[in-house]
Amino acid sequence: MKKNIVTLMGVLSGLLSAGTAHAAQPEPWQMTFQPAASAIMEQIIWFERYTLWFIVPITLFVMVLLAWVMFRYRASANPVPSKTSHNTAVEIIWTVGPVVVLLFLAIPSFQLLTAQYSPEDPKLTIKATGYQWYWGYEYQAGEAPVSFDSVMLKETDRAATGKEDKKAYPRLLAVDNEMVVPVNTTVRLLVTGADVIHSFSMPAFGVKMDAVAGRSNETWFKADKEGMYYGQCSQICGKDHAFMPIAIHVVSQDKYDAWFTAAGKDLPGAYKTLAAAIDADKNVSVAGN
Numbered sequence: 001m002k003k004n005i006v007t008l009m010g011v012l013s014g015l016l017s018a019g020t021a022h023a024a025q026p027e028p029w030q031m032t033f034q035p036a037a038s039a040i041m042e043q044i045i046w047f048e049r050y051t052l053w054f055i056v057p058i059t060l061f062v063m064v065l066l067a068w069v070m071f072r073y074r075a076s077a078n079p080v081p082s083k084t085s086h087n088t089a090v091e092i093i094w095t096v097g098p099v100v101v102l103l104f105l106a107i108p109s110f111q112l113l114t115a116q117y118s119p120e121d122p123k124l125t126i127k128a129t130g131y132q133w134y135w136g137y138e139y140q141a142g143e144a145p146v147s148f149d150s151v152m153l154k155e156t157d158r159a160a161t162g163k164e165d166k167k168a169y170p171r172l173l174a175v176d177n178e179m180v181v182p183v184n185t186t187v188r189l190l191v192t193g194a195d196v197i198h199s200f201s202m203p204a205f206g207v208k209m210d211a212v213a214g215r216s217n218e219t220w221f222k223a224d225k226e227g228m229y230y231g232q233c234s235q236i237c238g239k240d241h242a243f244m245p246i247a248i249h250v251v252s253q254d255k256y257d258a259w260f261t262a263a264g265k266d267l268p269g270a271y272k273t274l275a276a277a278i279d280a281d282k283n284v285s286v287a288g289n
Contacts, residue, residue, distance in 0.1 A: 230245060
């Protein structure tokens with residue numbers, strides 16, 4: 001009996017891990033950040049929670065103060081208004097208090113900015129070009145460079161591409177060709193535009209960079225969890241701005257190497273091989289091996 005329970009728990013654990021392979025994506029009525037998949041995003045989430053310890057009390061204090069002033073000094077209760085011109089103690093408090101609060105906010109924010117602009121030596125460089133209304137990727141590595149366009153997946157193409165699972169490939173976010181990168185690898189991202197201004201945004205990585213025609217903006221990320229991650233163009237760029245998703249598939253180094261080698265000759269075949277390898281790993285996990 002105990003052995004059966006252990007086996008069942010292993011199977012359920014495998015099923016849960018397979019079901020969450022899509023990693024991070026927007027959720028209906030979401031009010032928080034997507035789960036962090038990089039050290040930078042973890043710092044951003046920490047800083048957001050840290051600032052709330054200042055924002056919430058200050059907001060409540062101001063609301064209470066306004067309500068008290070409106071009630072205590074209303075015309076009916078205070079027909080003869082005070083002619084006080086200043087109060088030294090109050091002026092010192094409302095000058096020193098905000099300065100102290102700003103210092104508590106500035107120091108960790110500078111630390112976060114320093115971390116964002118201090119990447120490790122990149123192992124991979126990818127150029128992302130924004131078009132109306134899709135993304136083009138160019139891998140600047142290897143003797144045979146890999147480049148392709150990434151267009152939002154049409155519902156009629158799901159069966160042909162093997163992307164019928166809407167949990168892993170959600171509507172209006174899934175694409176025909178995802179950017180594929182290895183896990184725990186610093187990726188330099190060169191972002192530019194071909195027409196109007198776009199913006200490359202990947203919330204789970206803490207990445208957002210404008211894509212401006214004639215200019216190459218540089219950013220970076222280092223994903224520490226495997227899975228599929230989704231973002232979108234975050235700069236209004238025309239009538240199909242809402243249909244310009246970004247999908248990044250983070251895989252192990254050996255799977256990335258196999259995909260990159262095959263992608264230069266047969267891009268669709270490379271994606272099919274990658275999907276088959278990931279499915280095989282899921283099946284092994286479910287089997288409890």
